[in-house]
Each structure stands twice: as structure tokens, then as C-alpha cells.
Amino acid sequence: MRIVTMEQYSLENKQGNGFQQNDFELDKTVLGIIETVREQGDQALKEYTEKFDGVSLEDLIVTPEEFEQAQKQMTEEFRTGLQKAKERITAFHEEQKEKSWFIQQEKGILLGQQVTPLDSVGIYVPGGKAAYPSTVLMNAIPAKIAGVGRIAMVTPPQKDGTVNPHVLVAAQEAGVDVVYKIGGAQAIAALAYGTETVQKVMKITGPGNAFVARAKKWVFGDVAIDMIAGPSEICVVADDSAAPEFVAADLLSQAEHDERATAICVTTSSVFAEALQQEVAAQIEQADRKLIIEQSITDNGRIILVDTLEEAFQFVNELAPEHLQLMVDNPMEQLPFIRNAGAIFLGNYSPEALGDYMAGPNHTLPTSGTAAFSSPLGVYDFMKRSSIIHYTELALQDVANDIITIANAEGLTAHAYSIQVRKAD
Amino acid sequence: MRIVTMEQYSLENKQGNGFQQNDFELDKTVLGIIETVREQGDQALKEYTEKFDGVSLEDLIVTPEEFEQAQKQMTEEFRTGLQKAKERITAFHEEQKEKSWFIQQEKGILLGQQVTPLDSVGIYVPGGKAAYPSTVLMNAIPAKIAGVGRIAMVTPPQKDGTVNPHVLVAAQEAGVDVVYKIGGAQAIAALAYGTETVQKVMKITGPGNAFVARAKKWVFGDVAIDMIAGPSEICVVADDSAAPEFVAADLLSQAEHDERATAICVTTSSVFAEALQQEVAAQIEQADRKLIIEQSITDNGRIILVDTLEEAFQFVNELAPEHLQLMVDNPMEQLPFIRNAGAIFLGNYSPEALGDYMAGPNHTLPTSGTAAFSSPLGVYDFMKRSSIIHYTELALQDVANDIITIANAEGLTAHAYSIQVRKAD
Incomplete structure (x- = not known):
């Protein structure tokens, strides 16, 4: 992992303007899928599932027996962990629930804001190897707390026609009402416009591949969507009080997601920078997902040496990272200097992974600099406001x-x- | 204006699924404009302005002299009206300002949500005949209250190179920092990606034509945008306590916007329905924008007779109208039955036009049924949240x-x- 100055870093990374690439071929394919689903409904869903997921399905809805089967496959440890995560995510998100309010003005004027839940919501959960039960909790729990009437989930089936059991158990735990075995752009189309089997929803949230992201962009306006996610990033601001082996582990935990992920440490200490460099090299050797991590760190991982924390914070505010760890003396005192970041982790014992699973705040965060203008997924995403005028x-x-x-x-x-x-x- | 039963109405208006039309030709044009602005900057802006607005500009920024000139053209009445509107819009929106919060949990855990303003925002204000100073106030005031650092405004110049003076005065009154004489997709591209003269912003809000709407959809993700607006609508729920001449005037005030606008009255009283029908016919004859109104009322205007208020509210919740007027006995008591509406006006003396200009709540409202999943523009649109984990x-x-x-x-x-x-x- 290279150590660079801020000048060197800026030269290497001349800020691009916008992470979205226009790809007319992809868009044509995606729009074709959406149109076909709108016209042919379930029939189209089944054909696409056969084509893309390699499985022919009679029934698109996960049955009670399948849920039962999934429950049986869980270890006690996983069940306990999931339960604890649910409790903590619920506790935090309860605080986000907004209340309706009224004000009175002269001569009998009454103005207000009525806050109500969305009638329905659809959650996209990726399938295959990247089957994340934590994603289910992070999307469904805030919707449930908001009071959404119907929470649907879509996820691509595995080749044998089943859904990852961890994901199913998480769905049941989080109060999802129905799970459809559909993935890709066809799942987004089904949620946005409805088919014989799939009821239309008001909003679609959750991560997905390029097809899913593009389909969400196209249906946006006819339904609501959460943010369009780009590559994700972590930025650690560290001084001499930080433990190099902790910071290294946190950088690697981000890097293991994706070769395009960015892991950056900004530090005021050259002693720390060198210790971190050695620690990263050592930990990469031990990592299971070594190839992904190596690629990500080589391409996008940097240790940036700065003179002052002020300089570090200026960099952070321009980067607007998804995850920011403040591993400096008295991190709480530095909070007012941070304007743009999805989630801010304070101190040596608040690693990103804690937030990914357990601390309570949502792990669905604005990526690729979009933290400069958007927020973590929350209860507010599943409610809307009406103005009242009397x-x-x-x-x-x-x-x-x-x-x-x-x-x-x-x-x-x-x-x-x-x-x-x-x-x- | 035809009187129909709910059954007849449903038959005539089989719910379409989604108001957005895919138009590849339009998209190609819009994307072409965006790419050209990204590549050629100011030069492209000037060329498009010459092409689309028919005026060759040396300078894209409105000068202090132009503001002064505009101020001189204002009547005292307009100045007073604008000032009053500003005060009332400010008073309401102050209530929306969200605070950061923290909670403590066992063993020193501290979790929170930090709320901060966007660094910058760009407001699109349509030009030409449809130059609305109220739009300026409704977009800029919430941004100002949120604490946005830099508020830019774009608006297409008139053929003589000037900007509508009412719009300029409103911009100054609302605290806009800079006004650019640029319109169309090129203005959206400039705000999203920046040029030599135009500084990039974090979010773009405000109404516009098809080019603007489509450009906003394309840049969405690289910057934030407000909702994509479709045709707007008013729905009045009335019983015998409503005054037919009031309801007729309110329906027409919506219809005058656009031939595609929808004005509907749902009533439990056939006596009222007939009186309203006559009143609408009479008022159309007197209206300045008679042709637009006639077209809109013929195409989309209906008086729907229902048996019960319950039936009326079910219809409202499915329609999710931009504007809802409850002109029934004790309208406040009916509020809990309304789930989906942009703004809800209560009683005989709260017409839509009051909300458009003066009452305080924002007039930028979710249209075309999107009130089912989105909110009026507000201070919350100009702030974002960061999670805090310690x-x-x-x-x-x-x-x-x-x-x-x-x-x-x-x-x-x-x-x-x-x-x-x-x-x-």
C-alpha cells in the first residue's frame, strides 16, 4: 500500500465528474426486459429466470415449507447473532421515526405536516454467493418501523430453485410479508408495474448488479427508489493514537468487497504510516479473499501523509466517503469538522464491520461521494409527508x-x- | 364538466401503470447536450442558448445592474405581496429544520445522527411566459433555512437577453447567490458537472419542460434531484356544506395550468354536483385562459358522485393527488383517513391558490400519483444525515x-x- 502526499494523491486522482457511465447497449437490454415484463407479466418473469438464473420455476413465491426448511438449517450461533442484530438495528431506527406536527397562527390558521408510511415497499436482495442476510435486516426493519403495510422481497433463485437459507431466515425475522424468487431487471420491473403474481409496490430499495441499478434508474419516477449505488469506500483518519493492526484490518474489510472498492488512510504521522504499510502487507498474506483485496489496494488503496488534521478533514469533505473512521485523540471533538460522510465511526473500537452488522445505524450508505448530498437508508425513506393548510x-x-x-x-x-x-x- | 359514477370513472380511466414515456429520440438529444456541455463547457452553453433561446450572450451571469433594473420595475403591491409570502413561507419551513441527535447505550456506547446542509444547490426556474417568482421563493427559502452554502439559479434568457424582472427580484429576496442565464438540458448539465463559469452543485431542484425533466433524470445519481414532475392535479372532496362557486373556481385554477392537468370533484351530494356543473360552465366563459381550461376540463375534469365519504377517501388514496381540498363538514376530523396526498386543504377558505403563493407550506408537490411515495419539497431536501457510531x-x-x-x-x-x-x- 503506497504512502503518498496529498499533492501526489491529487495528481493521480484528478476528480472525475460523475461515476455513472452511459451505456446505451445495457440500457436497451434493460428497457427491453422492463417492457416485456409489463406486457407479458409472469410468463416473462419465468422465461427470464430460466434464461438468466438457469432454473425453470413453477411458482415464484417462496412457500411456508421452504421457510421451515431454511430455519432448520440455521446454527444456534447464527440465530443468536441475527436476533441481537435485529434488536440493535430496531433500537436505533426507532429514534428516526418522524411525527406529524401542527402549528397555529393568527385568526385560526392551522398549518401542519402529516407523516404517513408508504403503503408498500419492495426490497431487492442479491443472490448467489453474495447472499447477505444483513442486507435483509437493514432494508426491512426501517420499513417495518415506518409502518409500511406490505413488505415484499425479491431475490434471484439458486440453480436448484431454492433461496439462500440465511436470507430467508433474515426475511422472516425482519417481518417481510412475501419473498419472490426473481432477480435482475425483471424483478425491478415486476415490483414497479406489477404482474399477475407480483403486486406493484410504491418504492424499491436494496443493492444489485448493473442490470438492477439501471432498471431502478429507469423506473424511478413511476416508483420511488433509494440511491443508485456506485463503488464503496472507507477513509480512516488516524494519528499516533491509532493501532496500525486495527486500521489495516478495517481497510482490508472494505477492500474485500470489490476490486473497485477504495480504502484510504489519511494520517498526520509518518511513523504510523510506515507501521500501517507493513501491517497491511502482512494481513493481505493471511486473507481469504487475497486476490480481490490485493487488486483493490493496489488500484485504489493509499496512505496519505498530511501535516494537519485540518488538511485531513478538508480531504474527507471533498471525498464524502461512505465510511469514515476517526481514529484520533478525542474523535468526538472532531465531529463538527465533518460535513460529508455516510457513517462516522469514532475511536479504536468502532470498526466499519461493527456498523455493517450490529451497531444499529443502517449499513446502506451513500457511496462514491454521494454522501455530499444524500443520507443513509432510514425510517424516513419509508414515510412521506403531506402539508396541511387550514x-x-x-x-x-x-x-x-x-x-x-x-x-x-x-x-x-x-x-x-x-x-x-x-x-x- | 361531466357528472359520473365511480364505476363509470373507473371504466374510463383504467389506471395506467406509470406516467413516464420512454422516448429514445428525446433521450439521445438530451444526452448529446449533456455530453457536449461536459466536453466544451461555456462554449457549448453559449451555442445552445443561441440555438434554443435565440439570443447570443457574452456573459452568462446576471449582473448587479440587471438586478437593480429589475427592482425598479416592481410595483409597490408586488413588493408587499412578495415580502408577505416570504415571511409566511419562512415561518412554516423553519419548523421543518431537523436537529442532530444522540443516544447513549450500555457500556459507553454512543450512537447518533448528524444533520448537515448541502454545500450547494442549483434551482431551475422556467423562463418565457411561464416565469414564476413564487417558484423561486418555494425553492430558495427552504435551501436557505437548511443552511446551504451556495444557492445558484438557472433560467433561460428572454430573446432580448434579459431575465423576467419578477423572477430576479424574487431571487434577490430569497437569498439566491448567483443567477445564470441558461435554460434547458444544457443548464442541468452545467449545474451537475460544472463549466468555467458555472460551479457544480450537489443537488438540482425546480420544474422544467421535457428536456429539463429528462436531463434531471440522467444526471440523477451524480447529483441529487427533486422529484420528476408529471401533469398535476386537484381533487376536491365536497358535501352539501361546500360552496359550488368556490369549488368551481378552484377546479379552474388547476385547469388553467395545462391541458393535461386534472381537476376532479368527488361529492356525496347530487344537488351539489349539479350546482357545481352549472357554476363551472359559467366560470369557464369568463376565464382568460378559457381554451386551456376547456380542454383540460373536457379531457380530465369530472364530478364523481359517490354514496359515502368513505368511498371518496378510498378514491383519493388511490389517486394520491397533488392537491386535495376537503370541503366537507368538520374536515379536520377526516384527516386521519387521508394517506396519500401532496397537500391537504381544509374547509371553504383554504383554496389551492392560497397554498401556491402564501400559506407557507411548499407548492412544489409530488404530482401524478407520486404523493403515494414522496413528499413536498422541504428543508429536509437540502440537508443530509450522517450516522455516528462510537x-x-x-x-x-x-x-x-x-x-x-x-x-x-x-x-x-x-x-x-x-x-x-x-x-x-
Whole structure:
């Protein structure tokens, strides 16, 4: 893992503008799939499942027997871990629940904001080797707390027609109402527009491959979606108080996700930088996912030496990392200097993996610098607001002429008339 | 305006699935514009402005002299109206400002949510005849309250190279930092990716034509955007307590926006329905924008007769209208039955036009049924959240084995190791 100065880093990484690539071929394929599902419904879903997942399914819905079977395959340890994770995720997300509110103004005016849950939501959960029960919890629990009426889940079936048992158990634990064995763009189309078997939902959340991400972008507007995820990143700000073996392990835990993942440590200490460099090299040798990690660290992993923490924080705010670890003296005092980051982990005993599974806050975080303008997935993503306006006759008279003036200035005379007709004689 | 039963209405309006039309030709044009602006910057902006707006500009930024000129053209009435509107919009939106929060858990655990403003935002304001100063206030004031550092505005210039003076005065009043004379997809591209003159922003909000809407959809992900707006609608639920001349005026005020606008009244009273029908016919004759209104009412305007308010509310929740007026006895008591609506206006003296300009809540509302899954524009659109996680060594020990179990179940062994390395001996 190379040690560089901030200048060197900036030269190497001239900020691109935007991570999205336009790929008309991909878009055509994805739109073709969406249109076919809209036209042919279940039939299309089954054909795509045969084509892409290599399995012919009679029934798209996971049965109670399949859930039972999955439960039987769990170890006691996994069950306990999942239960603990659920409790802690629930405790944190309960705090996010927004309340409706009202204010009163002069002459009987009442204004407010009514907060209500979405009627339904669909969660995409990737299948195959990357089957993450934690993703199920992180998406379904906030929806449940919001009060969503119907939580559907889609996930591609394995070649034998089953779904990963850990994922099924997590779905049951988190209160998912129905699980469909569908993946890819076809699953997104089914959730957005409905088929004979799949009921349309109001919002689609959850991670997926390029097909899924692109399909979500296309249906966005007809349904709501969460963020479009790009490659993810961790940035550790460290001083001499940080333990090199901890920081190395955290960088590697990010790097093992994906060759495109970014793991960066910014430090004010050259002694620490060198210790970290050695530790990273040593730990890579021991890692199971060594090839992915090596590639990711070589391409995107850097130790950046800076003179001051101020400089480090400026870098962080420009990077807007998904995960930020502040492994410095009194990290809590540095919090006000951080503007852009998905999740901020403080101190030596708050590694990213703690947040991925157990601490409580959501692990679905804005990636690729989008933390500069978006938030972690939360209960607020599964609720919406309606404005409430109540004016009395008396209150309206006070503003009637002003509204008429502005409406006329905009050329909207029927707007003006709707006030005029209510004016007292 | 035709009076129909709910059955007849349902037959005529078999719910389409999704309002977005895929139009590859439009998309290609829009993407071409975006790419050209990314490559050629200001030069491209000037060329497109010449091509689309018919004016050759030296300078893209509105000068202090132009603001001064605009101020001079204002009437005292308009200035007063704008000032009042600003005060009321500010008062309501102040209530939306979210606070950071922290919770403590056992053994020194500290979790939280830090709320911070976006660094910058860009507001699109349509030009030409449809120049709406109210749009400026409704977009800029919440951004200002959120604490956004830099508020930019783009709006297409008129043929003489100037910007509508009402819009400029509203921009100054609302605290916009810079106004660019650019419109269309090229303005969205400039805001999303930056040029020599235009600084990139983090989020783009505001209404626009098909080019603008499509460009926003394409840059979404690289920057944040507000909702993609479709045709708008009003739904009035009325009983015998409603005044037909008021309801007619409100329906027409929506219809004058656009031939595609929808104005519907659902009523339990056939006496009221007939009185409303007559009143609508009479008011159309007097309206300035008669042709637009007539078209809109003929195509999409209906009076729907129902037996019960319950039936009416079921319809409302399926329609998820942008504007809902409850003109029934004790409207406040009916509020709990409304799940899906952008803004809810209560009683005879709370017409939509009051909300468009003056009441305080935002007039940028989810259209075309998207109120089922999204919210009015608000201060929350200009802020983002970061999760805060602080565990102590002691607290981490309690959950270390559980995290290791789940991480291993997911095959992410470097995640497991980052916990393992922190376990007490």
C-alpha cells in the first residue's frame, strides 16, 4: 500500500465528474426486459429466470415449507447473532421515526405536516454467493418501523430453485410479508408495474448488479427508489493514537468487497504510516479473499501523509466517503469538522464491520461521494409527508389582495379569481 | 364538466401503470447536450442558448445592474405581496429544520445522527411566459433555512437577453447567490458537472419542460434531484356544506395550468354536483385562459358522485393527488383517513391558490400519483444525515462473536478479522 502526499494523491486522482457511465447497449437490454415484463407479466418473469438464473420455476413465491426448511438449517450461533442484530438495528431506527406536527397562527390558521408510511415497499436482495442476510435486516426493519403495510422481497433463485437459507431466515425475522424468487431487471420491473403474481409496490430499495441499478434508474419516477449505488469506500483518519493492526484490518474489510472498492488512510504521522504499510502487507498474506483485496489496494488503496488534521478533514469533505473512521485523540471533538460522510465511526473500537452488522445505524450508505448530498437508508425513506393548510374566512381576507397581485403577475388569473370569489364584500 | 359514477370513472380511466414515456429520440438529444456541455463547457452553453433561446450572450451571469433594473420595475403591491409570502413561507419551513441527535447505550456506547446542509444547490426556474417568482421563493427559502452554502439559479434568457424582472427580484429576496442565464438540458448539465463559469452543485431542484425533466433524470445519481414532475392535479372532496362557486373556481385554477392537468370533484351530494356543473360552465366563459381550461376540463375534469365519504377517501388514496381540498363538514376530523396526498386543504377558505403563493407550506408537490411515495419539497431536501457510531472496548466485546458469526456466514472473513483483532485476550 503506497504512502503518498496529498499533492501526489491529487495528481493521480484528478476528480472525475460523475461515476455513472452511459451505456446505451445495457440500457436497451434493460428497457427491453422492463417492457416485456409489463406486457407479458409472469410468463416473462419465468422465461427470464430460466434464461438468466438457469432454473425453470413453477411458482415464484417462496412457500411456508421452504421457510421451515431454511430455519432448520440455521446454527444456534447464527440465530443468536441475527436476533441481537435485529434488536440493535430496531433500537436505533426507532429514534428516526418522524411525527406529524401542527402549528397555529393568527385568526385560526392551522398549518401542519402529516407523516404517513408508504403503503408498500419492495426490497431487492442479491443472490448467489453474495447472499447477505444483513442486507435483509437493514432494508426491512426501517420499513417495518415506518409502518409500511406490505413488505415484499425479491431475490434471484439458486440453480436448484431454492433461496439462500440465511436470507430467508433474515426475511422472516425482519417481518417481510412475501419473498419472490426473481432477480435482475425483471424483478425491478415486476415490483414497479406489477404482474399477475407480483403486486406493484410504491418504492424499491436494496443493492444489485448493473442490470438492477439501471432498471431502478429507469423506473424511478413511476416508483420511488433509494440511491443508485456506485463503488464503496472507507477513509480512516488516524494519528499516533491509532493501532496500525486495527486500521489495516478495517481497510482490508472494505477492500474485500470489490476490486473497485477504495480504502484510504489519511494520517498526520509518518511513523504510523510506515507501521500501517507493513501491517497491511502482512494481513493481505493471511486473507481469504487475497486476490480481490490485493487488486483493490493496489488500484485504489493509499496512505496519505498530511501535516494537519485540518488538511485531513478538508480531504474527507471533498471525498464524502461512505465510511469514515476517526481514529484520533478525542474523535468526538472532531465531529463538527465533518460535513460529508455516510457513517462516522469514532475511536479504536468502532470498526466499519461493527456498523455493517450490529451497531444499529443502517449499513446502506451513500457511496462514491454521494454522501455530499444524500443520507443513509432510514425510517424516513419509508414515510412521506403531506402539508396541511387550514385558513379561516377572516385569515384569508388579510392576504387575499397579495395573492391576487402575485397570481396576476404570473398571468394565472383563474388562481386570482379563486381568491377574489372568497373576498368579503 | 361531466357528472359520473365511480364505476363509470373507473371504466374510463383504467389506471395506467406509470406516467413516464420512454422516448429514445428525446433521450439521445438530451444526452448529446449533456455530453457536449461536459466536453466544451461555456462554449457549448453559449451555442445552445443561441440555438434554443435565440439570443447570443457574452456573459452568462446576471449582473448587479440587471438586478437593480429589475427592482425598479416592481410595483409597490408586488413588493408587499412578495415580502408577505416570504415571511409566511419562512415561518412554516423553519419548523421543518431537523436537529442532530444522540443516544447513549450500555457500556459507553454512543450512537447518533448528524444533520448537515448541502454545500450547494442549483434551482431551475422556467423562463418565457411561464416565469414564476413564487417558484423561486418555494425553492430558495427552504435551501436557505437548511443552511446551504451556495444557492445558484438557472433560467433561460428572454430573446432580448434579459431575465423576467419578477423572477430576479424574487431571487434577490430569497437569498439566491448567483443567477445564470441558461435554460434547458444544457443548464442541468452545467449545474451537475460544472463549466468555467458555472460551479457544480450537489443537488438540482425546480420544474422544467421535457428536456429539463429528462436531463434531471440522467444526471440523477451524480447529483441529487427533486422529484420528476408529471401533469398535476386537484381533487376536491365536497358535501352539501361546500360552496359550488368556490369549488368551481378552484377546479379552474388547476385547469388553467395545462391541458393535461386534472381537476376532479368527488361529492356525496347530487344537488351539489349539479350546482357545481352549472357554476363551472359559467366560470369557464369568463376565464382568460378559457381554451386551456376547456380542454383540460373536457379531457380530465369530472364530478364523481359517490354514496359515502368513505368511498371518496378510498378514491383519493388511490389517486394520491397533488392537491386535495376537503370541503366537507368538520374536515379536520377526516384527516386521519387521508394517506396519500401532496397537500391537504381544509374547509371553504383554504383554496389551492392560497397554498401556491402564501400559506407557507411548499407548492412544489409530488404530482401524478407520486404523493403515494414522496413528499413536498422541504428543508429536509437540502440537508443530509450522517450516522455516528462510537463503541468502547468493553461494549465491542459483548457483540464481537455475533459479528464474527454473521460475517463468516456471508463469506466476508476480512470483516470478521477486523473484529477478531480487537477481541480481548
